Structure formats: structure tokens, C-alpha cells
Amino acid sequence: MRTTLVAIAGAALLAAATVPRLVGEAPRPRAAVAEESGTHTLFADRGGHFWADAMVDGTHVSFLVDTGATMIVLTGEDARRIGIDVDALAYRRKVATANGVIPVAEVRIPEVEVGGIGIRNVDALVPQLDGLETSLLGMNFLKRLSRFEIDGNRMVLVE
Numbered sequence: 078m079r080t081t082l083v084a085i086a087g088a089a090l091l092a093a094a095t096v097p098r099l100v101g102e103a104p105r106p107r108a109a110v111a112e113e114s115g116t117h118t119l120f121a122d123r124g125g126h127f128w129a130d131a132m133v134d135g136t137h138v139s140f141l142v143d144t145g146a147t148m149i150v151l152t153g154e155d156a157r158r159i160g161i162d163v164d165a166l167a168y169r170r171k172v173a174t175a176n177g178v179i180p181v182a183e184v185r186i187p188e189v190e191v192g193g194i195g196i197r198n199v200d201a202l203v204p205q206l207d208g209l210e211t212s213l214l215g216m217n218f219l220k221r222l223s224r225f226e227i228d229g230n231r232m233v234l235v236e
Contacts, residue, residue, distance in 0.1 A: 114193070115193075115194065115235060116234070117191060117193065117194055117233070117234045118192075118231055118232065118233050119142065119231070119232045119233075119234070120230055120231060120232075121230040121231070121232070126141060126142075127141075127142040127227075128140065128141060128142065129142050129191045129214050130191070131190060131191045132188075132190040133155075133159045133190075134159050134160065134186065134187055134188060136158050136159045138151075138158070138159065138212055139211065139212070140191075140211070140212050140213060140214035141211050141212070141213050141214065142213075142214045142219075142232065143213040143214060143215055144219065146213045146214075146215030146216060147215055147217065148200055148201060148202050148215045148216070149200070149201035149213060149215050149217060149218055150201065150202045150203075150209065150212060151184070151201050151202070151203050151212045152207060152209045152210070153203060153204070153207035153209075156184070156203045159186070161184055161203065163182075163203060166184065166205075167182055168182045168205040169182070169183075170182070170183060170202070172202075172204075179204055179206050180204075180206075181202045181203060181204050181205065182202070182203045182205070183201070183202060184200070184201050184202075184203055185199070185200055185201075186198075186200075186201050189214075191214070191218075191234060192234065194222065194234055196218055196221045196222075199217060199218055199221075200217060219234075222235055
């Protein structure tokens with residue numbers, strides 16, 4: 078199992094959560110299809126989690142889709158790769174996790190695109206202590222879609 082940070086919906090807090098992986102399971106499904114313009118389907122991995130391959134300001138970032146996360150949360154590594162100077166961030170906000178209170182910085186991402194669906198000017202959090210193993214695609218992205226729905230092992234995003 079691996080530990081990730083999850084922003085708690087409505088509380089602007091982070092909590093530890095585990096993302097189980099079955100033995101022999103591929104880390105994430107890469108298959109997703111765009112049915113029509115403005116619609117994109119993600120498929121759950123064997124553990125039931127949805128992963129989104131996104132372009133964040135022209136840089137590929139793999140996100141765990143987390144409907145329990147209030148905001149997008151970037152790993153320090155992903156933040157660096159998209160051009161954020163994590164050493165220069167102001168880690169003013171404190172959030173509670175299962176491992177204690179940690180400082181996070183708020184950043185604004187000019188654009189996040191998943192399967193051709195682009196959302197501009199999206200806020201995100203970057204934890205100062207980088208124990209986060211994967212970036213999280215939170216509700217502040219999903220709420221800006223016209224809709225999203227989960228049907229079994231499929232998540233459909235509609236622009």
C-alpha cells in the first residue's frame with residue numbers, strides 16, 4: 078500500500094488515505110476514450126480508482142481522481158515539472174493530516190486539460206513536506222465541468 082494526501086471536501090484539510098494495489102496489477106490504466114467532442118471517459122483500475130492523464134501547462138501529469146478532495150493537490154515533483162519554484166512558495170496554510178499538521182502553499186494553475194477538456198485558472202495545493210506519491214485531481218476541477226458521472230468502472234467527464 079502507499080500513502081497519499083487527500084483534501085477533505087468542504088473542510089480544506091488533508092488526511093492520509095491509502096491506495097491499495099493488487100499484486101501483479103499495472104500501476105494505472107492508461108486507456109481512456111473520447112466519445113465525442115467535449116466528452117472523455119476514464120476507466121477504473123483493478124482497485125476501483127480512476128486515473129487521469131492530464132496536460133498541465135503543456136506538461137504531462139498523472140492524477141488520481143479524488144472526489145473527496147476539495148482541491149487539486151500536486152506533488153512537489155509534479156509542481157517542479159510544471160515550472161513552480163516550490164522552494165520559493167509561501168507555505169502559509171496549515172492542514173491536518175493523519176500524520177499531523179503540515180504546511181501547504183496555494184498556487185494557481187493556468188490550465189489543466191484532461192482528454193481535450195481544458196479548465197483554466199485552477200487553484201491547487203502543494204504540500205511543503207512531499208510525502209504525497211501522486212497528484213490528486215479534486216473537486217475544484219470536476220465542479221467546473223458541466224457534469225461528471227460514475228457508472229461502474231467508467232467515469233464520464235463532460236465539458
